[in-house]
Structure formats: structure tokens, C-alpha cells
Amino acid sequence: AAGVIQSPRHLIKEKRETATLKCYPIPRHDTVYWYQQGPGQDPQFLISFYEKMQSDKGSIPDRFSAQQFSDYHSELNMSSLELGDSALYFCASRKTGTSYNYGYTFGSGTRLTVV
Amino acid sequence: GEDVEQSLFLSVREGDSSVINCTYTDSSSTYLYWYKQEPGAGLQLLTYIFSNMDMKQDQRLTVLLNKKDKHLSLRIADTQTGDSAIYFCAERYGGSQGNLIFGKGTKLSVKP
Numbered sequence: 101a102a103g104v105i106q107s108p109r110h111l112i113k114e115k116r117e118t119a120t121l122k123c124y125p126i127p128r129h130d131t132v133y134w135y136q137q138g139p140g141q142d143p144q145f146l147i148s149f150y151e152k153m154q155s156d157k158g159s160i161p162d163r164f165s166a167q168q169f170s171d172y173h174s175e176l177n178m179s180s181l182e183l184g185d186s187a188l189y190f191c192a193s194r195k196t197g198t199s200y201n202y203g204y205t206f207g208s209g210t211r212l213t214v215v
Numbered sequence: 216g217e218d219v220e221q222s223l224f225l226s227v228r229e230g231d232s233s234v235i236n237c238t239y240t241d242s243s244s245t246y247l248y249w250y251k252q253e254p255g256a257g258l259q260l261l262t263y264i265f266s267n268m269d270m271k272q273d274q275r276l277t278v279l280l281n282k283k284d285k286h287l288s289l290r291i292a293d294t295q296t297g298d299s300a301i302y303f304c305a306e307r308y309g310g311s312q313g314n315l316i317f318g319k320g321t322k323l324s325v326k327p
Contacts, residue, residue, distance in 0.1 A: 131312050133314055133315070135315075141319075142303060142317040142318060142319050142320055143258065143303075143315075143317050144317075145314040145315065145316070148312065148314055150312045155312050156309060156312070156313070156314055158314065190257065190258065192258075192315075196311045196312050203248065203260040203263055204248070204260065204315055205260065206250075206257050206258040206259075206260075207257060208256070208257040209257050
């Protein structure tokens with residue numbers, strides 16, 4: 101079965117650079133979520149999109165932005181990178197709006213290292 | 216704000232049962248989840264329970280929900296060394312399109 105695809109798997113950037121992370125949800129899933137997991141931490145919700153519109157916003161810094169495109173893939177854009185942005189970034193997708201509860205399926209994550 | 220709490224560590228012997236506990240604050244949570252994360256890997260959905268259920272069993276996994284006390288537990292029967300991982304409890308917050316709020320995770324160590 102198709103899973104959530106994230107790219108790249110690993111990314112090394114210097115301080116003040118920009119980074120773009122990509123997420124391809126499971127086909128027919130209508131909602132995408134972005135999470136940030138720092139070393140030894142629990143995943144923290146950043147932002148979500150439902151049918152290409154921003155659905156909810158969590159602890160996402162103003163330096164970050166995200167969007168969901170017509171093909172439902174999503175991109176997380178990160179500017180003016182700081183050392184503290186080094187983390188594992190997860191994308192999850194889900195199909196909502198039905199009586200059956202579909203679990204949140206996570207991708208393998210992008211490990212961002214800022215040096 | 217919403218909060219999910221778990222104990223940080225649990226150590227068991229291979230073959231024993233493991234019980235990982237979790238408490239949550241949002242009484243309106245409709246679904247509660249358990250995820251497993253192995254070192255350097257992604258989050259794997261283990262199981263979930265709907266808030267109108269008290270118990271759910273899935274092979275070696277048993278989930279118990281005490282909605283009155285907002286307490287959730289995951290029991291792993293016949294724990295194996297391959298079960299060593301971090302287990303996250305999560306509640307769905309914000310309705311049908313809501314996001315997950317995770318606990319800090321419980322690191323399960325299984326000794327042979």
C-alpha cells in the first residue's frame with residue numbers, strides 16, 4: 101500500500117539559509133499535518149491543511165510557511181534557519197469526513213540539521 | 216492548554232507483560248492513539264480507541280480507557296526485545312480534522 105512520502109530524508113543547511121521540505125500524502129487523503137520533533141522530544145504540531153486550505157496552526161514560527169498544492173502534496177518552507185530548527189520533521193496524512201476513523205499515517209520524516 | 220502525560224521509562228523482562236500509562240486533559244477527545252517509534256525511525260500507528268469504548272484488543276495489544284479519570288493504558292503481552300522502542304500516547308484535538316497532541320513518550324526497554 102502507498103505510504104506518505106517525504107523528501108528529502110536528510111538535509112544539512114547552514115544558519116540563515118532556507119530549506120524546503122516536501123510531503124506526498126496517501127492518495128485520496130484530504131488532510132495533511134506537519135510536525136516537528138526535536139531530539140528526545142515528542143512531536144509538536146506545526147500546521148495542517150484540509151482540501152488545500154490551511155486548517156489549523158500550531159507552534160509554527162513566523163519564519164516558516166507551508167502550502168498544499170492542487171495535487172495535494174504539501175511543502176514546508178523554512179527561512180533564516182537557526183540551530184534550534186535542527187529536528188525531525190514529519191508529515192502525516194489522513195482521510196476525514198467519514199464515519200470510520202482513519203488513523204494519522206506518518207511519513208518517515210526529514211532530518212534537518214542546521215550547522 | 217491540552218496536555219498528555221506519560222511516564223518516561225519502563226523496563227521489563229522478555230516474556231513479561233508491559234503496561235504503559237497515559238493521562239490526558241481534553242474530555243472531548245473522541246479518539247486516542249498509541250504510536251511506536253524505533254530509534255531514528257518514523258511514527259508507526261499501533262492502535263487507537265474510540266472514546267465510547269472501555270477496551271480494545273488487537274493480538275498482543277490491549278488498550279484500556281477510563282474516560283472518567285482520563286486515563287489510557289497500553290498492555291503488551293509476551294513482550295519481546297523487538298518491542299523496545301518509544302511509545303507515544305496521543306489524543307485527537309479539534310474535531311474531525313483535528314491534529315494530534317502527543318505525550319512525551321515512554322521508552323520501553325526489554326531485557327532478554
